[in-house]
Amino acid sequence: MLDGIRVAQDVGFDAIKINTVVKRGVNDDDVLAIAEHFRGTPVTVRFIEFMDVGTTNGWNLDQVVPSAEIIERISAVHPLEPLRPAYRGETANRWRYVDGAGEVGAISSVTEPFCGSCTRARISADGKLFTCLFASRGHDLRALLRDGCTDAELEAALAGIWNARDDRYSELRTADTPTERIEMSYIGG
Known part of the structure; x- marks a missing residue:
């Protein structure tokens, strides 16, 4: 190495x-x-x-x-x-x-979560947009693209998803946090 x-x-x-x-x-x-x-x-x-x-x-x-x-x-x-x-x-x-x-x-995503300043999104291999590493579901971009959306429509959809996101998993995490969420390896860590 x-x-x-x-x-x-x-x-x-x-x-x-x-x-x-x-x-x-x-x-x-x-x-x-x-x-x-x-x-x-x-x-x-x-x-x-x-x-x-x-x-x-x-x-x-x-x-x-x-x-x-x-x-x-x-x-x-x-x-x-x-x-x-x-x-x-x-x-x-x-x-x-x-x-x-x-x-x-x-x-320090466990002891000092940075959800409020997060600027990251990930797209899975099957075309789903995840606005958080700890999301339980993604947003289907592949369907939009296959339905022939324009660049402007895709941009508007992305902006709408991003602006409506309320991901705060790391800020709310406790020892009793529910375990239903995506595997990080699925969305590229």
Whole structure:
């Protein structure tokens, strides 16, 4: 895998990001080692809180390692300072090493939901638009296209879906949250 990263860098990629999901009792003891492995390289590791991304991953709130804890662990050895978002709607909070040895990120969708500033939608392989990773259903765009809608009609339908969305799953999540939702792998994570 590292050889693949070096090759990607050699062919002109400016920034390389690696995402790693952190799950208590599974790999949370490796957080510092992972950060140190990529410290001083052009690779930004983004630590993701273990999420309930469907119903098949056996999610339990007790297995979530809060991003704040992850950043504290790294910063205790290699001091970090927060960075501003690189763009509106960025899902990862970013920190840079105070000594300039790179940066790390954290996606805190469980402990610090960002539903209100979310700018993401996904389209499944069968043409359904999902306005949230945790949606229980999608909106059928394929039918619109097959019925011959114009670009303007498609644009109006997309705007209507987006403007009417009320997705707040991550903000409302609790240990007792209903489990009926799409599998993240179905919509491309």
